[in-house]
Amino acid sequence: MKRNLITITLFIISLTLNAQDLYSETSKFTRQDTLRGSITPERAWWDLTFYHLDIKVNPDEKYISGKNTIQYKVLEEHSVMQIDLQPPLKLTKAIQNGKELNILHEGNAHFITLVDSQNINEINSIDIYYEGNPKEAVKAPWDGGISWKKDANGNHFVASSCQGLGASVWWPCKDHMYDEVDSMQISVNVPDKLMNVSNGRLRKVEQIGDTKTYTWYVKNPINNYGVNINIGDYVNFSEVYDGMAGNLDMDYYVLRDNLEKAKEHFKDAPKMMKAFEHWFGQYPFYADSFKLVEVPYLGMEHQSSVTYGNQYKKGYLGHDLSGTGWGLKFDFIIIHEAGHEWFANSITYKDAADMWIHEGFTAYSENLFLDYYYGKEASADYVIGTRSNIQNDKPIIGTYNVNDEGSADMYFKGANMLHTLRQLIEDDEKWRQILRKMNVEFYHQTVTTKQIEDFLSRETGIDLTEFFDQYLRDSRIPTLEYKIENKELKYRWTNIVDKFDMPVQVTIDEKEQWLYPKADWKTMPLNSNNTTLIVDRDFYVYTKEL
DSSP, X not given: OHHHHHHHHHHHHHHHHXXXXXXXXXXXXXXXXXXXXXXXXXXXTEEXXXXXXXXXXXXXXXXXXXXXXXXXXXXXXXXXXXXXXXXXXXXXXXXXXXXXXXXXXXXXXXXXXXOSOOOTTOEEEEEEEEEEOOOBOSBTXXXXXXXXXXXXXXXXXXXXXXXTTOGGGTSOBOOOTTSOBXXXXXXXXXXXXXXXXXXXEEEEEEEETTEEEEEEEEOSOBOGGXXXXXXXXXXXXXXXXXXXXXXXXXXXXXXXXXXXXXXHHTTHHHHHHXXXXXXXXXXXXXXXXXXXXXXXXXXXXXXXSXXXXXXXXXXXXXXXXXXXXXXXXXXXXXXXXXXXXXXXXXXXXXXXXXXXXXXXXXXXXXXXXXXXXHOHHHHHHHHHHGGGGOOOOSOSSOOTTTTOOOOGGGTHHHHHHHHHHHXXXXXXXXXXXXXXXXXXXXXXXXXXXXXHHXXXXXXXXXXXXXXXXXXXXXXXXXXXXXXXXXXXXXXXXXXXXXXXXXXXXXXXXXXXXXXXXXXSOEEEEOSOSOOOEEEOTTSOOEEEEO
């Protein structure tokens, strides 16, 4: 038993360190960070309307070539456009209206000088050609790129993953989250014994010599890192889910040898859909369907093409991240990555510093899944159990305009922050309706933390300014200091931001009640000095008896 405990502990430490690799603090930002992370003048003047990514993937050579046709609306007159593509890929040419254009290459950013006038409100397009061997993923999805693997039968097994790193690691685009393309077509040519699965719905398959081109179409807005390619010896099975907006096609693409076990294991997918439509409202991408696609890495939240690599195990690769047992009641990757369809793919952050909007709400969705099927106490057990993984090393929110994510605590701490907020509301149905209204108000939008904070303050009827400052912008956890003497309870908050005054529910001599601490000492009379005080475990705070 002790040996198993040590193994799981080391595994969780490894998971945390891997996550921190992705969200490591940058001590000095460069011009490349600014070009990647800010809305530059060369980005601001045009609005994305449509992409057609048309590429050939050669797995034998680990090579990609092709073009991206970018359609855009002119917002203001300008003559230079920024397109992003990361080395070792090469942006070879740009053509508009039959004219090849001059390109200034500056690291990952490429500045294209347009010849024709860009008139306000016009819809124009430009063809961007590229080729090369893209960055190979080292430990996807934390360090992304393209995973060039083979399955047990020796067939190529290829997939993209690029959260944080950026979509421009494998295709040319406007690689900033603030501007989502309205719709997209993805055409991928692969060897004819393989299949490509991408986002949206399959429109056609064309045989071209000893290759096939799979064309997928996305009707809904999509963020850049949500676009994916998945290439393998896939087989498909499907079902139709009777959801809030009618029939929802749910498709599953798995390696040929895994078909039978996938049919059993993927029963978590419709269970997920039922629970999350209850908590968050209708699935945001009925027009594009829902897919789970097996990949050679752990998984990622690619929109309508959620990738799966959890080895057909419950929990996280067979482990319970909460240490309570409840984490083995579901497949972590199916539940977590699909939860991102609401928080990341429909409601998307504008700036990487606000990634907690994706990860905090989605980590929280795991215990809401448990709440739906196993009850409120099971849900609380799980989210509270994940606190042991919180580092409190730095604020959850990162630095703006330089593509900088904050602490990896955005997952477990973010979930516990939202669990604490649920307690402040004291009305579970009201909380559910707030989450559902959020998904209506910000449906298919890019948002800021301020928008989310303002929405939650308004809908809860609580001024949450200091609450969010404490949990998002400060690494300290509020500590309730108290002492009992002379038949009197003295208490206060410490380790807090200015004006933090969150109430907390406690039990004093088996009687539940609320305390309203502030930074200064407060007092209340007691019947005796032999009094016990227990803070409700659902509040993510520390307690210190003096």
